[in-house]
Amino acid sequence: MDSNPALCTAIAHRIAASPKARITFAEYMDMVLYHPEHGYYSSNAVKIGFKDSDFFTSSNLGADFGELLAEQFVQMWDILGQPSYFSLVEMGAGQGLLALHILNYHQQHHPDFFAALEYVIVEKSPALKQEQQQRLQDFPVRWCSLEEIPSNEITGCFFSNELVDALPVHQFVLERGELREIYVTTRGDKGDEGDEGDEGVISLPASANSPFSPLFVELIGEPSTPQLVEYFNIVEIDLTQSAYADGYRSEINLAAVDWLSIVADRLQRGYVLTIDYGYPANRYYNPRRSQGTLQCYYQHRYHDNPYINIGYQDITAHVDFTALEQWGKRCGLDKVGFTQQGVFLMALGLGSRIAALSHQEIPISQLLQRRSALHQLLDPTGLGGFGVLIQSKGLNEKEKSQSLKGLTVGE
Numbered sequence: 312m313d314s315n316p317a318l319c320t321a322i323a324h325r326i327a328a329s330p331k332a333r334i335t336f337a338e339y340m341d342m343v344l345y346h347p348e349h350g351y352y353s354s355n356a357v358k359i360g361f362k363d364s365d366f367f368t369s370s371n372l373g374a375d376f377g378e379l380l381a382e383q384f385v386q387m388w389d390i391l392g393q394p395s396y397f398s399l400v401e402m403g404a405g406q407g408l409l410a411l412h413i414l415n416y417h418q419q420h421h422p423d424f425f426a427a428l429e430y431v432i433v434e435k436s437p438a439l440k441q442e443q444q445q446r447l448q449d450f451p452v453r454w455c456s457l458e459e460i461p462s463n464e465i466t467g468c469f470f471s472n473e474l475v476d477a478l479p480v481h482q483f484v485l486e487r488g489e490l491r492e493i494y495v496t497t498r499g500d501k502g503d504e505g506d507e508g509d510e511g512v513i514s515l516p517a518s519a520n521s522p523f524s525p526l527f528v529e530l531i532g533e534p535s536t537p538q539l540v541e542y543f544n545i546v547e548i549d550l551t552q553s554a555y556a557d558g559y560r561s562e563i564n565l566a567a568v569d570w571l572s573i574v575a576d577r578l579q580r581g582y583v584l585t586i587d588y589g590y591p592a593n594r595y596y597n598p599r600r601s602q603g604t605l606q607c608y609y610q611h612r613y614h615d616n617p618y619i620n621i622g623y624q625d626i627t628a629h630v631d632f633t634a635l636e637q638w639g640k641r642c643g644l645d646k647v648g649f650t651q652q653g654v655f656l657m658a659l660g661l662g663s664r665i666a667a668l669s670h671q672e673i674p675i676s677q678l679l680q681r682r683s684a685l686h687q688l689l690d691p692t693g694l695g696g697f698g699v700l701i702q703s704k705g706l707n708e709k710e711k712s713q714s715l716k717g718l719t720v721g722e
């Protein structure tokens with residue numbers, strides 16, 4: 312599959328109009344994924360699921376993931392004293408499957424909670440929003456942007472599954488112990504080469520320097536914002552240590568910390584639950600992980616070249632959970648706990664669901680399929696190894712002292 316020509320033209324125009332004829336990798340990734348008309352997530356290019364798709368998430372494995380999360384939300388409501396309004400704000404809802412599973416479960420099994428529930432979806436992609444609206448038409452769901460929610464408005468829980476890995480990241484490389492940023496320009500238009508010191512040096516990862524990447528190339532330059540260097544003070548990583556070799560390359564997700572600051576501001580009382588693949592900073596920025604975590608997904612295959620299949624492939628980076636914890640603290644979010652998805656779901660009852668399978672009278676093919684789905688949710692080398700971070704705000708001491716069910720096994 313070639314790249315989307317209209318999207319490539321839009322990116323080339325943006326580059327031409329930018330100072331020094333270059334954009335940061337974060338701007339490039341933002342356009343590739345979220346350009347309002349041609350971006351991977353904005354157009355109908357995004358394919359989530361199993362058939363003819365690029366990737367699948369826990370929600371594609373059946374209703375169990377959503378139902379177990381739903382149990383956790385009910386307990387959060389109980390801890391807060393069963394307020395008459397409780398909002399669940401799902402951010403980045405994909406096809407709307409997770410919302411469907413959660414709402415169905417609450418309606419059938421927890422009518423009191425369902426009566427108090429306001430379900431809000433924050434979704435950036437117009438194409439996915441449309442799909443969500445069709446799928447959820449039987450439920451009273453409200454769509455809005457985070458910015459439209461007033462400060463201190465929400466009592467309830469903000470949550471996301473695989474949102475943060477989809478936010479655009481800055482890329483950097485270390486040169487003589489200094490952090491330098493990766494920019495993108497058009498091939499043959501190498502910025503103000505040589506104008507300012509050593510800018511304009513071309514750095515191409517082997518995979519990008521290929522006949523399949525005819526349009527864009529990378530440049531190394533000074534950091535576009537001091538926040539990039541400050542980030543490492545906050546996550547307490549010292550990139551000047553000798554263990555970091557020249558050429559060490561990785562990503563910084565400033566969009567994630569900006570996002571979390573807005574979420575914290577909108578939450579008055581309750582929780583933030585973030586599920587995604589990633590690590591604490593000391594593992595993320597391990598000197599041995601010298602090429603970062605950026606991955607591209609296209610038809611269930613993954614590779615590391617963001618300059619091919621432009622507009623037709625997903626691009627993601629792992630999540631630095633330390634950054635979310637530390638930024639959370641700065642904006643009033645207390646860490647409640649961090650665990651792995653497999654452990655979290657077991658604590659919420661996934662084990663009983665697996666045990667109950669042997670008593671179910673369903674066709675053997677269905678039984679095997681369901682057993683495999685439940686095991687995939689637990690698999691520590693796959694979905695079960697995802698991180699689950701829960702933060703809280705505005706809780707009194709008694710509420711804080713009550714353990715969340717999902718965190719009751721092995722912290």
Ligand SMILES: C[S@@+](CC[C@H](N)C(=O)[O-])C[C@H]1O[C@@H](n2cnc3c(N)ncnc32)[C@H](O)[C@@H]1O
Nearest residue numbers: 352368370403404405433434435436472473477
């Ligand atoms: C990888 S999908 C995850 C889908 C879904 N949560 C699931 O479990 O299947 C990422 C989702 O986040 C959305 N998204 C990305 N950036 C966003 C933002 N800044 N605000 C809201 N949604 C966003 C994408 O459009 C997409 O729906």
